[in-house]
Amino acid sequence: MTEPPATPSRQQDSFAPLRNRVFFVLWVATIVGNTGSFVRDVASSWLVTDLSAAPAAVAMMQAAAALPVFLLAIPAGVLSDILDRRHFLIVIQLVLAAASVCLLVLSATGLQSITSLVTLTFIGGIGAALMAPTWQAIVPELVGKTDIKSAVALNSLGVNISRAIGPAVGGVLLAYFGASITYGVDVISYAFVIAALWWWKRPAAPEDPFSERFAGAFRAGLRYAKASRDLHVILARAGVFFVFASAVWALLPLLARNLLAGSAGFYGILLGAVGVGAICGALIMPKLRDRYDADGLMLGASVLTAAVMAGLAFAPPQWAAVLILLVLGAAWLAALTTLNGAAQAVLPNWVRGRSLAVYLTVFNGAMAAGSLLWGLVAEAIGLPWTLLVAGIGLLIAGAGLHRLKIPKGEQDLVPSNHWPEPLTAAPIENDRGPVLILIEYRIDPADREAFVAAVSDLSRERQRDGAYSWGITEDAADPQIFIEWFMVESWAEHIRQHRRVSKADADIQQGVLSYHRGSDPPLVRHFISARK
Incomplete structure (x- = not known):
């Protein structure tokens, strides 16, 4: 691992964004909302194992959640750059709440099926696709440039606090009260998020005769992504890592049920262990960032994730599996915050939503493709061998890509406004061209x-x-x-x-x-x- 110059002040500033009132309120709201989402996902992932024991069917749930983000993240990023982000997020929350209401009703009436679970999970993925780039793009609106990486790390910490709470709560609710009550908790969580967004008084953007329209903004975003070498490096590193790392996520429900002989509650505990591990990782990340650069952190995350897959492949006792998942949480947190922080740092504000959407497209495309791939591989060679193959592949890929250095994002991307206004003989219509x-x-x-x-x-x-x-x-x-x-x-x-x-x-x-x-x-x- 390469060691960068020490920056002692970084650790002290890691929680600085929480002193910003708006950031703090929205951060807490996302924890509540994500907790509800994890409660819902535990119910859906476990219910599908009741309906079918086929690895491909179980992996299809992960693919259904990730595929919409792969397909729609870039259009969603365009919308996040040209629409009022606050209003857009409120509408998305209403759509997600409606999907959870449908899950609740189907479960309460006994009409739930693999088709309905996959379909509603796909609809939930559409909501996530629309929300993710928008939610990430508002970070620079809430904090200063020096706090962006800390804010990104805190957002990941918030997600993993939810991951620690939500699966455990979901497992308990599912075991003792059934799926309909579990989905009802998720519906309630959306009310908190909507209330926080309604409370946030985002300044209205001034009228601009040169504001972008969807088609032009879409093309401009793709041109930027195509021409940005820094973004290409981040996308390559992310795509390779998540294709291999997706194996453990896609197969975890079957690992908990078949390989580890666990119940729904135990599956929730495993997911909660990932969240707890991520929280612990977030607490030590400032020290790690002081000692190692982004490339060192990604190499470490790859090694630890591969070790986790190898450990699970040997069907350890349940208590040991919980400890192993703690390590996965810390490694996952390190990879996500490193890659997301690097992406935020290399993007200017005008195209931030669209370019983050490209990043999310690669992330979710890798997760969806990897989930389907490892599900099919597991049907052919079994769960243990699949985890070993994925772990070895991740080790080789992590070592091979270590030389492809992640950009530091130290350039000043604030508009310079140094170009003079072009001279014209008469006013020119805005849409005239080329x-x-x-x-x-x-x-x-x-x-x-x-x-x-x-x-x-x-x-x-x-x-x-x-x-x-x-x-x-x-x-x-x-x-x-x-x-x-x-x-x-x-x-x-x-x-x-x-x-x-x-x-x-x-x-x-x-x-x-x-x-x-x-x-x-x-x-x-x-x-x-x-x-x-």
Whole structure:
């Protein structure tokens, strides 16, 4: 593991976001809401084992929960960037409450089936898909930049507090009162979340004639994700880790019932142990972050998760399985907070929801694909061998990807606002386009190679901020003249591009400008489609 420079103040500031009243209230509300969700999930996961003992059927529940996020997270991220996030979250909570009411009614009337469980779990996954990027995107609205990683860690801590409480409560309720009462507790939890969101008086966004529409915002988000190398690294690390680690989650109900001879209550205890382990991990994470960098933490998480799968494969006594799941909770917390914190740190606010949605798409796609894969493998070779194969794969992948360094996210992504307003002969309609921008540089022949390399780095910035095409050309008659060109969809999108350029981008541009040898700044011209 690589050790970064020590930063003693980091541990002291780990709980600083809780001093923010709005963050604290919403944080507590999410704990209540997630506790209800874990209560619901325990009931659904256990009920499906009553209806079918096939590993593929059990794994299908995990896939049904994760697949909607894989399919819908990016559109949800677009909505989180263009709609009022508070109102959007309230509507989502109402949808999730309605799904739990249906589960309650079906269980109370004895009409529950695998089809209904999978279908309503899928609908719950749709709600989670819509909610996840929005909930994560509001973090920078509630805390300052220096507290973002601490806020992300606290959100993960809150989820795992719920994981520690919810499964145990769900197991007890299911064992003593039945599924309908268990689902009823989940319905009640949504009332607390809705009340907290209603209490939060989020400042209304000012009217903006250049505000994005869904289709354009969707394309802009995909362009940013495609051009961001930092995000690519995070996505690769996340996808590989979660494909292998999903095995233990997909097969845990069957492990508890068949391999460990446990009841519904014991399954809840196992999930609660994961939550308790994650809470313990959250308490020591500040010290670990002071000692190890993100790559070291991910390697450690991979080793511990693989060890957990190997330990469970040998059907340990129930008390030992509980202790093993404590380790899984700590490792899972370390992986989630490391990857999520890195993603938050490399994203500017204007595209945060959409890009976090891409991250969630990869996360849930890996979980869904991995769940189905390991369910089928378990049917072929059995639970113990499946866990061993997944654990060995995770060890190999974790060691192999350790050299693919996770970005630190230390760039200043605040808008620089240093681009001057473009000169126009007359007002231009916002939706008119496409727009071609030409920038003329005069470059000393001796600097040609260095300039081309520098302007190539600039191309990624242009494409992240809105350009769908970019190029650099040189004058055949005068080798000192270079023309950088890029195209954007519309005039409004180009104005938004002006607003998106960050201070880190400005530094890259300044590096390119240092090669310009003209007495005047590079000439910038705007050409717009003649066809309206």
